[in-house]
Amino acid sequence: MPDTDDTHYLFEGRRSLKNQLWSLQPVSERLAAAHADAFGLPLAVARLLTARGVARDDIPAYLAPSLKDTLPDPSVCRDMDKAAERLANAVQNGESICIFGDYDVDGATSSAVLLRTLSALGVRAQSYIPDRLREGYGPSVAAMGQLADAGTDLVITVDCGTLSFEPLRAAADRGLSVIVIDHHKAETQLPVADAVVNPNRLDDDSGLGMLAAVGVAFLLAVALVRTLRQRGFFAGRGEPNLLSLLDLVALGTVADVVPLVGLNRVFVSQGLKVMAQRQNVGLAALADVAGISEKPSAYHLGFLLGPRVNAGGRVGEAGLGTALLTTDDPGHAARLAARLDGYNKDRRAIEAEVQEAATARAEHMLAADPDLPVLVVAADGWHPGVIGIVAGRLKEQFARPAIVISFDGDEGKGSARSITGVDMGAAVLEAAERNLLVKGGGHAMAAGMSLVPAQLQDFTDFMHAHLRASVDAARQHSDKTVDGLLSLGGASVEMVQQLESVGPFGMGNPAPRFAFADVKVIKADIVGGAHIRTIVQGRDGQSRKAMAFREADSPLGQHLTQNIGRDVHLIARVKIDNWGRTPKTELLIE
Numbered sequence: 001m002p003d004t005d006d007t008h009y010l011f012e013g014r015r016s017l018k019n020q021l022w023s024l025q026p027v028s029e030r031l032a033a034a035h036a037d038a039f040g041l042p043l044a045v046a047r048l049l050t051a052r053g054v055a056r057d058d059i060p061a062y063l064a065p066s067l068k069d070t071l072p073d074p075s076v077c078r079d080m081d082k083a084a085e086r087l088a089n090a091v092q093n094g095e096s097i098c099i100f101g102d103y104d105v106d107g108a109t110s111s112a113v114l115l116r117t118l119s120a121l122g123v124r125a126q127s128y129i130p131d132r133l134r135e136g137y138g139p140s141v142a143a144m145g146q147l148a149d150a151g152t153d154l155v156i157t158v159d160c161g162t163l164s165f166e167p168l169r170a171a172a173d174r175g176l177s178v179i180v181i182d183h184h185k186a187e188t189q190l191p192v193a194d195a196v197v198n199p200n201r202l203d204d205d206s207g208l209g210m211l212a213a214v215g216v217a218f219l220l221a222v223a224l225v226r227t228l229r230q231r232g233f234f235a236g237r238g239e240p241n242l243l244s245l246l247d248l249v250a251l252g253t254v255a256d257v258v259p260l261v262g263l264n265r266v267f268v269s270q271g272l273k274v275m276a277q278r279q280n281v282g283l284a285a286l287a288d289v290a291g292i293s294e295k296p297s298a299y300h301l302g303f304l305l306g307p308r309v310n311a312g313g314r315v316g317e318a319g320l321g322t323a324l325l326t327t328d329d330p331g332h333a334a335r336l337a338a339r340l341d342g343y344n345k346d347r348r349a350i351e352a353e354v355q356e357a358a359t360a361r362a363e364h365m366l367a368a369d370p371d372l373p374v375l376v377v378a379a380d381g382w383h384p385g386v387i388g389i390v391a392g393r394l395k396e397q398f399a400r401p402a403i404v405i406s407f408d409g410d411e412g413k414g415s416a417r418s419i420t421g422v423d424m425g426a427a428v429l430e431a432a433e434r435n436l437l438v439k440g441g442g443h444a445m446a447a448g449m450s451l452v453p454a455q456l457q458d459f460t461d462f463m464h465a466h467l468r469a470s471v472d473a474a475r476q477h478s479d480k481t482v483d484g485l486l487s488l489g490g491a492s493v494e495m496v497q498q499l500e501s502v503g504p505f506g507m508g509n510p511a512p513r514f515a516f517a518d519v520k521v522i523k524a525d526i527v528g529g530a531h532i533r534t535i536v537q538g539r540d541g542q543s544r545k546a547m548a549f550r551e552a553d554s555p556l557g558q559h560l561t562q563n564i565g566r567d568v569h570l571i572a573r574v575k576i577d578n579w580g581r582t583p584k585t586e587l588l589i590e
Contacts (some may be wrong), residue, residue, distance in 0.1 A: 010515055010569055011482070017555045020528035022515070023570060025481045027051045035059060042495045047504050048512050051483060063501045064380035067243070072263070076206040076225035077216070082222035083179045083195035086154070088231065091118070091224070095153035097125040100139055101322060102159035102213075103132050103313030105306045109252030110158035110181065110217040113245050115326050117221040120240035121228070126152075127326075129319040132385055136413070137448055139167040148174035152527050153180070156406050159213035162198050163441045181220055182500070183213045184441050184529075185425040187433070200443070210259045210508070214252030215267060218245065218333050247275035247283055248325060254298050255306030257445055259508025261554040268504045272296050282324040285337035294578045298504040307347070310339045314385030315350060316343035351386040358382075358390050358404055358482060359397070366398065376460040378405035378412065388415035388446070395419060400471055404464065407453060414440075416447040421474035427466050436462050451517075480590070483512035488519060488538035490584050513590060516570040524560045532557045536570065536587070546572060546587035556589070 011023050027050045036046035040058055054062050061069060074080045075251050090097055097118065101111035111127050111170055118125045130136065130143060137162035144167050147155055156175045159170065161180035171178050180196040199208035208215075221242055228234065250271025255262050260268055268468075275296045278284040283305070287296065292302040312320030316339070324336040340538040361377040387404040394402035395417045401424055405414035418424035425442035428449055432440040436459045440449030451459060491514070505511035516536070522543065523535040532548040551557035559568070567575060572587035 001502060008484070010517055016571070017559055020480050021180070022480050024483055024485070024515075025051045025483050039063075042498055044490070044495060044512075044514070045498050046298040047484050048499070051510070052502070055590060057477045058178060065268050066424060067246075067266050070263055070266045071222070072206070072208065072219075073544075074219040074226075077196040077197050077199055078201055078204040078206070079197045079209060080219065080223050082319055083181070083197050083220055084227040086177065086179060086194045087156070087220070087224050088227040088233075090154045091121055091123050091228065092233065093230070096151055097123065097154045097156065098128055098147055098152045100143070100147075100155050100157045100160070103129050103135065103318040103321075104159070105255035105309045105321065106213045106252045107159040108309055108313075108325060109248045109255075109323045110212075112248050112325035113214060113217045113221060114158065114181075116245060116248075117224065117240055117242065119326075121233075127322050127554055128321065129313070129322055131318045132313055137172070138449070139164045140233075141170040143167070144171040145174060145429060147171075147265070148176050152179060152421055153453040156181060158217055159183070161193070162196065162201075163191070163439065165189070165191050167400070167504065168192050181213060183209070183211055183216055184443055185429050189431065208263065210262065212256040212258045212264070212360045214249050214256075215258075215264065217243070218249050218267075220466075221245070234266050240380065243270070244274060244279055245338050246271035246273075247280055250275065251283070251301050251305060251309070252504055254301040254504075255310070257302075257405075258507040260298070261508045265504065265509060268298060268506075272301075272504065274300070280325065281330050281333045282327050282336065285333035286324065286340065288334075289337045289341040293455075298506050302506065306335075307583045308344045311343035311347045312340055314389075315383065316340070342448055345387075347386060350383045350387050354382045354386050354404075355390050355393055358394060362394055362398060369531070372464065373400060374460075374463045375400060375402040375466040376405070376456075376463060377403070378407060378414075378456060380407045382406035384387065384408075384413045384415075387413070387447075388417070391415050391417040397497045399475065403449075405449075405451070405456070410452050412451045412453065412456070414449040414451065415448070416442065418445050418447075419471070419474050420445075422467060422470045427463060430466070431459055431462055434462070480513065480571070482515045484514050486514040486516060486574075487528050487540050488516060488536070488542040488544050491516075491574050493576060493585055494581050496585055497575055499574070511573045513571055514572055516572060516587070518567045519563050519570055520567050521560060524559075526552045526561070532560050532589075534560055534589075536568075544585055544587055545577065546570070548589040551589070562587075580590045 002351055015021050032047040032050040036043045044558055099114050101107035103531050115125055117254050119468055156179045158181045162182040162184050168178050172192045178193040180193050182198040186201045197539045199206050250268045253267050286305055292300050310323040327333050358377045360374050384406045385480045387406050391402045391404040401418045403416040405412050416424045424447045425444055428440040428447040431437050436455055438450040519536040519538050522537050527533045530550050530552045532551050534546045537543045569590055572589045577584045577586040
């Protein structure tokens with residue numbers, strides 16, 4: 001992969017069939033070569049590490065991430081010690097504890113981490129997952145009253161609660177203790193609670209704001225066990241194996257699309273190893289219905305397991321995901337997994353219908369104003385359980401933040417997805433503070449909101465004005481970079497396996513892209529109705545299977561099928577295809 005003029009001709013001002021300007025990621029080739037020699041790495045791997053700023057002395061630890069070396073003292077989080085002390089008191093005093101979780105994957109995994117921790121301590125806590133359609137997001141006054149009537153002593157909200165001012169005031173008035181475990185954007189004011197543990201509090205300087213709620217919940221579990229240990233609770237009894245919960249932490253972290261850097265990267269890396277052991281019978285059952293027969297990867301978490309856990313909260317029964325992740329009965333787990341798989345199929349059908357209608361509205365809006373910084377599409381009757389997914393699809397298709405809103409009479413629920421460099425959560429929070437929404441909040445890449453029809457236009461105008469500058473800046477830098485130039489022979493199974501040590505890949509640590517110059521299209525056909533499957537051959541005589549997903553009707557797909565026998569330049573990611581007896585390298589064409 002030499003840095004010479006004869007490789008740069010691929011990138012000098014050329015645009016792709018998707019009208020994207022590609023450029024070679026600039027790195028010090030001398031430093032990359034030195035790293036390759038020092039650690040026995042393929043140059044492609046060393047170049048990637050160099051480009052991502054991994055210092056020479058940090059490379060061994062980066063390639064073999066250790067939780068022991070990375071896990072911070074939980075006390076660095078504001079209110080963590082208060083939360084651990086209060087929860088330890090509840091454990092020792094036999095209080096009635098309820099884990100109140102969000103209905104998405106982060107909420108389900110956060111709930112499961114704490115429920116399993118408490119169960120290992122001999123405490124049988126209950127869980128409460130609100131119904132998306134009937135109750136909406138987060139604690140409500142009615143739910144807090146119901147828990148108080150049931151004799152609950154302590155409520156722990158997970159992945160919610162930071163902005164639940166009225167419900168938590170009502171809880172306090174009923175004598176309920178509340179601990180908030182969250183990661184969403186916070187206001188200056190905090191709710192009434194015994195502790196609010198949220199690394200995105202304005203007064204929290206832990207530097208852990210990139211964590212998903214499940215990561216914060218895991219830190220609470222660590223702090224709780226430490227507190228109980230200091231009190232002598234474990235004299236004569238064993239401590240919980242918290243490391244066995246890392247599969248849940250990995251799932252919630254990937255599914256919530258937080259950056260896979262720092263502690264998150266270690267959580268996922270170690271969690272995938274735990275998941276491969278299939279100790280959690282619920283996750284094992286879910287992997288079986290999802291058809292996962294290979295070693296799990298971040299892809300499996302984000303695209304196969306996560307959507308199935310989410311499906312219960314979106315279009316089915318909100319508590320199914322938590323129930324699956326906390327059961328130790330294989331038969332019960334199999335039944336729950338089958339129900340979630342069925343709900344996921346229902347979700348896909350509903351999503352396709354809403355997607356078609358929302359896309360048509362977005363195209364109409366962009367035809368009238370191609371420079372719209374944010375897409376805000378709304379309609380009556382769209383299923384609120386899929387609007388977040390549809391917002392994500394619109395964001396990807398039109399390369400700008402998207403907000404999808406469903407109205408049911410005078411009540412509207414919306415979901416937003418953003419692009420890198422545009423803080424959607426902060427914008428929605430400010431809109432709520434200006435009374436342009438009934439309520440709203442979230443984090444940088446995703447947010448939720450509720451509003452009435454009369455607020456829609458003012459909210460839309462505000463989002464356009466407020467985010468235009470940051471969207472314009474982000475889109476100016478939306479052209480793609482390539483991490484290196486490879487031959488097909490160079491993309492060997494061994495090289496790709498070593499490349500995977502730089503992962504897990506995801507948000508904040510994207511899978512690398514490589515250029516493949518002058519490869520001949522040997523075969524190209526449409527599979528699955530929307531995907532292009534090709535065989536390409538390089539000048540070195542090596543051939544590889546290459547897939548272009550959802551590109552059958554695009555200029556890229558048409559070019560591939562219409563140019564069999566001709567040479568093309570490809571930008572692709574590389575992966576291992578384990579189908580069959582012998583692993584092979586496969587290209588994923590971008």
